[in-house]
Amino acid sequence: MSILSLALTRRWLGWLAFTTLFAVICVGLAQWQWARRLEAVAEIRVVAQNWDAAPVALTEVVTGDAPLDAADEWTPVAVTGEYLVDEQVLVRNRPFAGRPGFEVLTPLLLDSGDVLIINRGWVATGEAQDSPDVVPSPPPGRVDVIARLKPGEPTIAGRGAPEGQIATIHLPELAERIEGGDVIEAGYALLDSEAPPAPDRPLAALRPVADEGPHLSYTFQWYLFALLGFIGFGWALRHEHRALRAAETGEPIAPARRRRGAGPTDDEIEDALLDAGDGTRAGRQASEISSA
DSSP: OOHHHHHTSHHHHHHHHHHHHHHHHHHHHHHHHHHHHHHHHHHHHHHHHHTTSOOEEGGGTOOTTOOOOGGGTTOEEEEEEEEOGGGOEEESOOOBTTBOEEEEEEEEEETTSEEEEEEEEEEEOOSSSSSOSOOOOOOSSEEEEEEEEEOOOOOOTTOOOOTTEESSOOHHHHHHHOOSSEEOOSOEEEEEEEESOOSSOOBOOOOOOOOOOSHHHHHHHHHHHHHHHHHHHHHHHHHHHHHHHHHHHOOOOOOOOOOTTOOOOHHHHHHHHHHHHHHHHHHHHHHHHHHO
């Protein structure tokens, strides 16, 4: 039987279908990892382009309540208004450097009458309660603010929060809670600076780390798995074909060809040791017979 005839048997066609399915899954996972890498690279590019850019007017970036364009994320904007301290809320479950804490959201009433949610930074959880010991107050009166835009966050089903706190920065929810004006739902802003400055302020947001993650190596890994599946299939098919041919002809399966310069195999070393032992015993017996 030729190797092609063996490959076309029902059993090996089944193994080929299984190997192909395995390869398709691996290729799909590889493409998924590649897409995630492209997303990470795009985010890194947006941060590099916008983080240190000169501040622009809010109206140049935000138009109505249309979602913030991904290309405009991290763009610094310059706004003027008055903080609505009584409408301030805390965002729960915001760890930083391994410590639990909160992010402080203070609405800023703009001259236009709209309200921009300002994330003023991070504060640690208190020592004796599930809230900060102290939340630094924003400067009173009119203030000039430079902040970087971010899109809002989705809600988390089933997660609530005590009074004065929220689970996520879900802008429609904040719009329902805040009564001082119409909340801009296109995005919120991470505080960079304010003038006049407050005597103390929460810990400012840090620049995101430019890290693509392991997606590229995972991509190559899944493609390699797909290739190894077919290599394993071919090796198993060839091995069975050699065994069948040996059974038909009565000839033993030829050992694998040894590379030039390679040392003896483990089996050859073991056979040599056994032969040496047999020769030593035979010589000892012959010597005993002659001396007798």
